[in-house]
Amino acid sequence: MRPFGFLLATEPPPKRVGVLVGIGAVAVCTLLIYPLKQIATVVSLGVVYLLAVLIVSAIWGAWLGVLTAVLSAGRSTSFTCRLSVSSRSRTPTTGWR
Numbered sequence: 001m002r003p004f005g006f007l008l009a010t011e012p013p014p015k016r017v018g019v020l021v022g023i024g025a026v027a028v029c030t031l032l033i034y035p036l037k038q039i040a041t042v043v044s045l046g047v048v049y050l051l052a053v054l055i056v057s058a059i060w061g062a063w064l065g066v067l068t069a070v071l072s073a074g075r076s077t078s079f080t081c082r083l084s085v086s087s088r089s090r091t092p093t094t095g096w097r
Contacts, residue, residue, distance in 0.1 A: 018060035022068035025052030026075055046076040 012018070029052050033045045049072035057065025 012060050015060065015064065018056060018064045019067070021059075022052065022056045022064060022071065025055055026068065026071050028052070029072070030075055049073075049076055 029048045053065055053069045056068040
């Protein structure tokens with residue numbers, strides 16, 4: 001059996017597998033963002049989630065791709081908001097920076 005034989009199959013793998021792969025891919029992308037935030041701005045790291053969307057869309061089709069995109073957008077937004085708020089510092093003399 002070929003390692004990437006499912007890419008050439010006429011029928012995609014079951015949709016449940018696609019949902020799990022989408023969730024897992026978003027989780028992996030989130031884990032990749034943590035070290036990347038040291039060398040790039042947090043706002044620009046949302047493009048990392050595009051890889052998860054492309055993989056799921058190419059194998060399972062548009063509907064699971066859209067579901068993965070919505071999950072990625074929600075995770076990216078919550079991640080970006082949390083990091084931008086936690087990166088602010090409060091000092092007694094200057095207030096919020």
